[in-house]
Each structure stands twice: as structure tokens, then as C-alpha cells.
Amino acid sequence: MSHETLAVILFLAFVAGTLAITVWASRHTKDATDFYAGGRSFSGVQNGLAIGGDYMSAASFLGIAGLIALYGYDGFLYSIGFLVAWLVALLLVAELLRNSGRFTMADVLAFRMSPRPVRTAAGVSTITVSIFYLLAQMVGAGALVALLFGFTSDFAKNATIVLVGALMIIYVTVGGMKGTTWVQIVKAVLLMGGAALVTLLVLGKFGFNLSTLLRDAAEQSGKGDAFLEPGLRYATDASGLTGKLDLISLGLALVLGTAGLPHILIRFYTVPTARDARKSVMWGIGIIGAFYLLTLVLGFGAAALVGSDAIRKANPAGNTAAPQLAEEIGNRVFGDAGGTILLAVIAAVAFATILAVVAGLTLASSSSFAHDLYAHVFKKGQVTEREEVRVARIAALVIGAVAIVLGIYAQRLNVAFLVALAFAVAASGNLPAILYSLFWKRFNTSGAVAAIYGGLGSAVFLVTFSPVVSGQEKALFTDVDFSWFPLENPGIVSIPFGFLCGWLGTVLSKEYNNAKYAEIEVRSLTGAGAEGAVHH
Amino acid sequence: MAVEHQSTSTVYERVQQGAEFQELRRRFRAFAFPATAAFLVWYLLYVVLSGWARDFMGTKVIGFINIALIFGLLQFVSTFLIAWQYSRHAERRLDPLADKLRAEVEGDGGAKAETTVGKES
Numbered sequence: 001m002s003h004e005t006l007a008v009i010l011f012l013a014f015v016a017g018t019l020a021i022t023v024w025a026s027r028h029t030k031d032a033t034d035f036y037a038g039g040r041s042f043s044g045v046q047n048g049l050a051i052g053g054d055y056m057s058a059a060s061f062l063g064i065a066g067l068i069a070l071y072g073y074d075g076f077l078y079s080i081g082f083l084v085a086w087l088v089a090l091l092l093v094a095e096l097l098r099n100s101g102r103f104t105m106a107d108v109l110a111f112r113m114s115p116r117p118v119r120t121a122a123g124v125s126t127i128t129v130s131i132f133y134l135l136a137q138m139v140g141a142g143a144l145v146a147l148l149f150g151f152t153s154d155f156a157k158n159a160t161i162v163l164v165g166a167l168m169i170i171y172v173t174v175g176g177m178k179g180t181t182w183v184q185i186v187k188a189v190l191l192m193g194g195a196a197l198v199t200l201l202v203l204g205k206f207g208f209n210l211s212t213l214l215r216d217a218a219e220q221s222g223k224g225d226a227f228l229e230p231g232l233r234y235a236t237d238a239s240g241l242t243g244k245l246d247l248i249s250l251g252l253a254l255v256l257g258t259a260g261l262p263h264i265l266i267r268f269y270t271v272p273t274a275r276d277a278r279k280s281v282m283w284g285i286g287i288i289g290a291f292y293l294l295t296l297v298l299g300f301g302a303a304a305l306v307g308s309d310a311i312r313k314a315n316p317a318g319n320t321a322a323p324q325l326a327e328e329i330g331n332r333v334f335g336d337a338g339g340t341i342l343l344a345v346i347a348a349v350a351f352a353t354i355l356a357v358v359a360g361l362t363l364a365s366s367s368s369f370a371h372d373l374y375a376h377v378f379k380k381g382q383v384t385e386r387e388e389v390r391v392a393r394i395a396a397l398v399i400g401a402v403a404i405v406l407g408i409y410a411q412r413l414n415v416a417f418l419v420a421l422a423f424a425v426a427a428s429g430n431l432p433a434i435l436y437s438l439f440w441k442r443f444n445t446s447g448a449v450a451a452i453y454g455g456l457g458s459a460v461f462l463v464t465f466s467p468v469v470s471g472q473e474k475a476l477f478t479d480v481d482f483s484w485f486p487l488e489n490p491g492i493v494s495i496p497f498g499f500l501c502g503w504l505g506t507v508l509s510k511e512y513n514n515a516k517y518a519e520i521e522v523r524s525l526t527g528a529g530a531e532g533a534v535h536h
Numbered sequence: 537m538a539v540e541h542q543s544t545s546t547v548y549e550r551v552q553q554g555a556e557f558q559e560l561r562r563r564f565r566a567f568a569f570p571a572t573a574a575f576l577v578w579y580l581l582y583v584v585l586s587g588w589a590r591d592f593m594g595t596k597v598i599g600f601i602n603i604a605l606i607f608g609l610l611q612f613v614s615t616f617l618i619a620w621q622y623s624r625h626a627e628r629r630l631d632p633l634a635d636k637l638r639a640e641v642e643g644d645g646g647a648k649a650e651t652t653v654g655k656e657s
Contacts, residue, residue, distance in 0.1 A: 073604055077586060080611045084579045090619055091568040095626075211599025218600065229594040229604055230586035244587040251583040255576070278626060285619050289612050519548040525560055526551075526634045528641035 003327070003340040003347070004150045010348035014190070015167065018183045018355075022171050025179035031534070032385035035176035035392060036103035036367050037269040039534040042181060044276040048283020051267050053184025054360040055082075055258075055284070056191055056291055057133075058140050058353050059419050064292070065325075066318025068299020069311050072217070072227035074234050075299050077247075079292035081254030086288065088259040088431075090281045095274035096438050096524035097265060102531060105265045105430060106372045109437050112516035113445040116377050118433075121452040123372035125429050126262040128456060129422045130365035131403065133263075134358055136418035138164060138407030140319075141354045147320045148347035158408050164355060165404035171359040172366065172396040176389075180359045181270055187349075187356035188287065194349040195294040198322070198342065201329045202301035213297070216304035227303070246487045250420065253491030257423030260430030263364035272533035298322050305329060317416070323347050362403070366395035413476055417468040417488070421459065424491045428498035429455025436502050438524060441517050443506050450505025455498025462490035551641055560633045567625050571618055578614060582607055 029035055042050070060082060067075030101107035106122035141164045142157040151157070171179050206213040214228055221227040234250065235243040258264060268277045302311060302321035305328045314320045323346045330342030370392035375383045432451040436443040462485045463469060471481035487493075523529050551557050585593055586604065593604035 073608075076605075076608050077583070080582070080608055081579075084575060084611060084615050087575050087615060087618055088572065091572055091622055209599075211601055214600035214605075225594065225596075225600075225602075228600060228602055229590060231590055235587045247587045248580070248583055251580065255579055275626075275631065278623060282619055282623055285615060289616060293612065515546050515549055518552040519546065521561070522548045522551050522557060522637070522641060525557075525564060526637040526641065528548075528551075528638040 001340070002150075003343045004148075006340065006344035007149055007347040010344055011351050014186075014348060014352045015355075018186060018352075019167075019170065021182045021186070022175035022179035025175040025182060029176045029178055032103070032371075032389050033531070033534045034178060035389045036266070036371065038177035038181050040270060040272050040531060041533040041535075042270045042276075042280075044271060044279025045283055046181070046185060047267060047271050047276070047280035048287060049188045050181045050184035050270070051264070051280055051284035052192070052287035052291065053186075053188035053356050054263055054267060055288055056188065056353065057137060057357040057419075058144065058350055059136065059416075060292075061191065061195070061295065061353055062140075062144070062319045062322055062350055063317075063416075065295045065298040065302060065322040066311070066315070066320070067233060068296065069302035069306070069321035069325075070308055070318040071233035072221060072223065072300075072303065073230050074232055076296055077230060077234065077251075078254070079295060081251050082258070083285070083289050083292055085255045085258035086281060086285045088256060089264070090278070090285065092438070093259045093265070093434060094268050094277045094281045097434070098268045098271070098274045098277040099527045099530045100438075100520050100524040101269065103266070103269060103371050104368045105262050105434065106368065108520075109433055109448050110372075110376070111520050112437070112513055113448055114511075116380070117445055118448045118452075119372040119376045121449045122430075122433070123368045123377070125425065125452050125456050126368035126372070127365045127399075128460075129425050129430070130262055130361045130368075131399070131406075132418045132425070133261075133422040134361045134365075134399075134403045135406050135410060136415050136422075137354055137358050137361070138403050139410050139413070139415045141351070141358075142407065142411050143315075144319070144350060144354070147315055148323060148350060154411075157411060161407040161411075162404055164358060165400050165407065167355055168358040168362050168403075169397055169400035171355075172362045172400075173393040177266075177270060177363060180356075180363050181267075183356050183359055187352045190349050191353055192287065192291060192294075194326075194346055195291060195298065195322075198326050198329060198346065199294045199297045199301075201333050202297055202305070202325070205301075205305070205329065205332065213300055213304060217300040219304075220307050221303050222308065242486045245492060246489055249487050249489040249492035252495055253420065253424040253427050253489055256427035256431055256491075256495060258426075260426030260434065261422070262368060262426075262430070263360045265434075266364055266367060274527050274530070295322075298325060301325050301329070305332075323350065358403070362396050362399055365399050366392045369395040369399070414474060415476070417463070417476075420489055421463050424459045424463070424489060424494060425456050427455075427491060428459045428494040429453070431455075431495075432499045432502045436506070438520070440506075441514075442512060443502070444509050444511040444513075446509035446511065447502045447504075447506030451498050451502030454501025454505075455494060458497045459490045459494040462487075462494055466490065547641055551637060556633060557637055560630065560637060563625075563629050563633070567622060567629075571622065575614060575618055579611060582611055 106119045109118040145160040146152045218227040235247040302325040306324045311321045326346040327339040327343035331339030374391045375388045429452040433448045465485045470477045471483040595603045
């Protein structure tokens with residue numbers, strides 16, 4: 001049997017299993033709390049795994065392993081930002097958000113401010129961030145199928161995007177948060193298991209000596225010791241000061257973006273108490289940290305055993321380094337059949353990863369549409385929970401369909417920058433609004449609206465005029481050049497700008513409600529009045 | 537806590553002004569704010585050194601393991617340590633006080649607007 005056939009079979013088994021879970025979850029999804037927050041009945045460990053499942057996207061699995069395989073040390077820099085970011089979520093956001101919100105990020109903002117403008121702003125930002133992220137994953141799925149399953153025709157790529165889109169719509173509309181969370185948990189276990197297996201085999205090959213692995217990786221890369229040092233991908237010598245500032249900009253967006261990503265924030269609502277939210281972030285940090293240590297070995301292992309020429313030949317961005325490594329190490333350890341099986345396993349796991357992440361993103365954006373925009377802005381709160389959930393399901397269908405169409409259309413475009421942009425927008429708009437609203441007494445409606453639109457607007461504006469959109473060979477548009485902003489990542493400007501807008505908007509408005517601040521402060525720190533688990 | 541029923545203030549405002557809540561907030565902020573500042577500075581130092589101090593970062597320590605790699609791994613260690621320390625701090629110093637205040641607020645009927653309150657308390 002070829003690895004393609006086996007990979008397809010394994011993947012279909014994953015799909016069948018997760019669909020069964022989804023149908024089971026739908027029987028236990030009765031009201032809005034079930035649909036949006038999984039009945040708040042997940043344990044800290046379960047939600048910790050789901051956090052890992054939501055966060056470890058194909059970009060971080062295949063992308064970071066590929067970055068390390070091709071550029072060495074600089075890929076590691078990326079994963080460190082992704083991990084350290086969780087401390088912001090743990091120390092400042094997770095528990096307080098769990099205590100004071102219900103279903104979406106906007107709940108916390110709408111608590112003490114004029115609900116319609118802030119829900120509109122938060123809804124727009126949530127949907128924008130989620131669609132950027134979603135699009136990047138969908139396009140990635142189309143490209144991956146060619147590499148992993150050997151389907152190279154446009155028809156096969158488009159069919160894959162439609163399949164991924166259809167499955168994510170089913171997970172979300174049928175299973176709601178309960179189904180989606182279980183999909184994340186299954187995926188996290190499979191991904192950790194697959195990555196750990198390949199890592200162990202690679203380390204075994206080098207006698208569990210990290211130094212030997214690094215030596216061989218540096219030798220095979222053709223770049224020598226430079227491969228083990230920063231500077232081959234970010235802030236290269238040729239890029240000068242601009243490159244160094246870009247590196248800091250990227251670092252800031254990574255470390256501050258996570259705690260503003262809507263699909264991550266809604267995970268904190270799926271547990272019964274703030275204490276469980278804390279526990280789930282602790283587990284999340286452990287799992288994500290362990291995973292990035294595994295990708296470090298996978299990346300250097302791919303450089304040492306597969307070689308950068310073979311990796312580049314398969315995919316110029318290095319996205320297939322991890323699957324190629326799985327095949328290589330399987331061949332070396334178990335013979336040809338072993339290579340076939342390992343490659344198939346890793347290919348199927350990579351696909352499961354994409355599916356789980358797109359489901360989480362679709363749920364976040366459809367929840368925000370139904371709960372924030374439809375129920376509170378259009379209907380001014382005059383809507384039953386039943387109808388709200390019905391709208392959320394329709395929204396998931398529409399957002400899924402839009403993502404499919406955009407995914408097919410964007411197939412030929414380089415959309416890798418969209419994930420970095422999603423982090424930048426989350427750090428520049430959402431994070432200031434959340435932090436100010438939890439910690440700053442004086443904060444008010446105009447401040448929240450200014451922070452979100454200011455951060456979102458400046459990030460999107462600067463990226464539009466940056467080298468990732470036009471003017472260079474890897475840009476979105478290669479034949480025109482309207483780039484005047486030199487940095488690829490807008491964070492270093494847009495994050496302070498978002499915080500500045502929030503401050504300025506606040507002090508320019510006289511609105512101030514002491515009673516509401518007292519309420520959110522007491523509730524967020526004590527858990528008074530917070531909704532607990534739903535038992536049916 | 538002595539609860540004075542004034543027509544102009546809510547239960548939340550009264551709790552917020554109370555000494556116990558002030559203490560809870562102080563304990564929370566006394567850990568969260570300095571720890572956040574510390575890990576952000578520590579992380580930015582790492583990013584800045586990766587950009588500006590290449591020779592230093594490339595110094596080999598053991599075999600092919602250089603300072604850059606050790607520095608990166610230390611970021612993992614510090615993240616795990618801060619998370620663990622915070623969790624201990626919260627369990628010992630925050631949770632008991634938070635539970636007490638929560639019971640006071642909810643007993644006072646301040647959270648009556650929330651119909652689901654009390655299912656797990």
C-alpha cells in the first residue's frame with residue numbers, strides 16, 4: 001500500500017471518529033451555554049488539551065519545523081514568542097475574563113460600557129481576526145494535500161478546501177462548542193503523540209546527544225555554525241536596522257497577540273470556574289511548551305537527515321520538512337514499510353490539525369456574529385437564546401462558505417503573512433481594550449471603541465503598505481509596488497498606537513461609571529455572580 | 537464586613553471599598569504586574585540580543601550547544617516557573633479570600649440578576 005492510500009485511510013478514520021463525537025455532542029447541546037461554551041462543563045485538563053489543540057495550528061507544526069529545517073535557529077525564535085505569550089493570558093486575562101464574561105470577548109467590554117458600539121467594534125475585530133487566520137489555514141490545506149497525498153491538480157486542491165470547509169461547518173453547526181472542544185482534544189493527543197514518536201526516533205538516531213544532532217544539522221545545511229545562530233531568516237545582516245526592528249516587531253506581536261485572539265479567549269468560558277480556567281492555561285502552557293521543544297528536534301532533525309535541498313525541492317517554504325523527516329527516519333529505523341506508515345501518520349495528523357483549528361476559528365467568529373452583532377446590536381437584546389443559537393449556526397454556515405470561496409480564490413496567493421497579521425491585530429486592538437477594561441477605572445466606551453478600531457485599522461493599514469503585500473518577489477502582488485512602510489510586521493507601531501488610541505479616546509470622553517467598574521472589578525477577582533457549569 | 541445599606545451604592549461598591557477586597561486586589565496585582573513586567577523584559581532582552589549580539593549568542597558552551605540555544609531554552613524554563621509560581625500564589629493567597637468575598641456578595645443578593653448563580657457554590 002502506498003503512503004497516500006494509508007494516509008487517506010487514517011485521515012478518514014479521524015473524520016469518522018470526530019463526526020461520531022460531534023453527533024454525540026449535539027445530543028447534549030440544548031441551550032446557548034452548551035453551544036457557545038460547551039455547558040462550561042469541561043475540566044481544566046480537558047480544556048488545557050483543547051487550548052493546545054486550538055493553538056498548535058498547521059502553521060506552528062509544519063511551519064515552525066520547516067523554518068528550523070531551512071533557517072535553523074530563527075525558527076526557534078518564533079516558537080518562543082508563541083509560548084511566552086501564554087503568561088499574559090495566565091496572569092492578566094484568563095481568570096478575570098472567565099469571571100466577568102459569558103460567551104464572547106465583547107461580554108467583558110460591554111459589561112461597563114455602552115453595549116452597542118463596543119459590541120460592534122469587538123464583533124468586527126473578532127470576525128476580521130478569525131477570517132484572516134481561517135484563510136491562512138484553508139489555503140495551507142490546499143497546498144498540503146498536494147504534498148502529503150500526492151494530489152497535484154487544481155481540482156484536487158479545490159476539492160480539499162471544500163471538504164475541509166464542509167467538515168468544519170458540520171463540527172461547529174452540529175456539535176457547537178462541545179463537539180469542537182472534543183475535536184481539539186483528540187487532535188492535540190494525536191499531534192503530541194505523532195510528534196513525540198518521530199522526535200524519539202530522531203534523538204535515538206543521534207544517541208540522545210543534542211550536540212551531535214546540531215553538528216549534523218549545521219553540516220548538512222551548508223551554512224555551518226551560522227545555522228545554529230540567529231540571523232538567517234530574521235534580521236539578516238543584509239537587512240540592516242530595518243530587519244532588526246522587524247524582528248522586535250514580530251516578537252511583540254507574537255507575545256502580546258495570543259491573549260487577544262478571540263478563538264483562544266472563548267476557551268476560558270468552557271470550564272466551570274476561574275480556578276479551572278487557570279488550571280487549563282497551566283496545562284496548555286505545559287503541552288504547548290513540550291510541543292515546541294519537539295518541533296525544535298523535528299526541525300534540526302529534518303535539516304540533518306533529509307537535508308535542505310530535498311526539503312526545498314518538495315516545498316520552497318519548508319512546510320513538508322516534518323512529514324519528510326517522518327518518512328526518512330521510518331525508513332532508516334524500520335525499513336521502507338516503516339517510512340510509509342510514519343509518513344502517512346504524520347500527514348493524517350497534519351490534516352487533523354488543520355481541521356481542528358479551522359473549526360475553532362469558525363466557532364469564534366459565528367459566536368461573535370450571533371451573540372454580539374445579531375442579538376445585541378441588531379436586535380438590541382430582544383431575542384431568545386434559541387434564536388441566537390440558530391443565528392450562530394447559520395453564521396457558521398455562511399462564514400464557512402465564505403472561507404471556502406476565498407480559500408479557493410486565494411490558492412495562488414502567498415497568504416502566509418495573514419497569521420502574523422491576525423496576531424498583530426489581536427495585540428493592537430483586542431488586548432488594549434481587554435486590559436484597560438479589566439484594570440483601568442477611568443476607561444469608557446469611546447476608549448474601547450478607539451482602541452479596537454485604532455489597533456485594527458493601523459495594523460491592517462500598515463500591512464497593506466508593507467513589503468508583504470507589494471513590491472517584492474514574495475509579496476501578495478508582485479507586479480506593483482505601493483509599499484512605503486518598511487517593516488513586514490506592523491506590531492512595533494500598531495500595538496503602542498492601539499494602547500494610545502484607547503487612552504486618548506477615554507480621556508476625551510466624560511463618560512464614567514464608577515458603580516459598573518466596582519462591579520467588574522469585584523466580580524472578576526472574586527467570581528461573584530459568575531455562571532457555573534450547566535447540568536442537564 | 538459591616539454592610540451599610542446606602543441607597544446610592546451597590547453591593548459591589550461596598551465590597552470594593554472594604555479592606556478585604558483591597559487586600560485581595562493588592563495581592564493579585566503585587567504578583568501579576570511585576571511578573572508580567574519581568575517576563576516581558578526578559579523576553580525582549582532575548583529578542584534584542586538575537587538581533588544585535590550575534591557573536592555573543594553564537595558562543596559555544598558545550599559541544600555545538602551555544603548561548604542562543606541555552607537562552608532560548610531558559611525562556612521555556614522561566615515560562616514554566618512563572619506559571620507554576622503564580623498557580624501556587626493564587627491557590628494560597630488569592631483563592632481563600634476570593635471565595636470568602638464571593639460568598640459575601642452573593643449572600644447579600646448583589647448577584648440576584650444572575651439566575652444561574654450558586655449552582656456550584
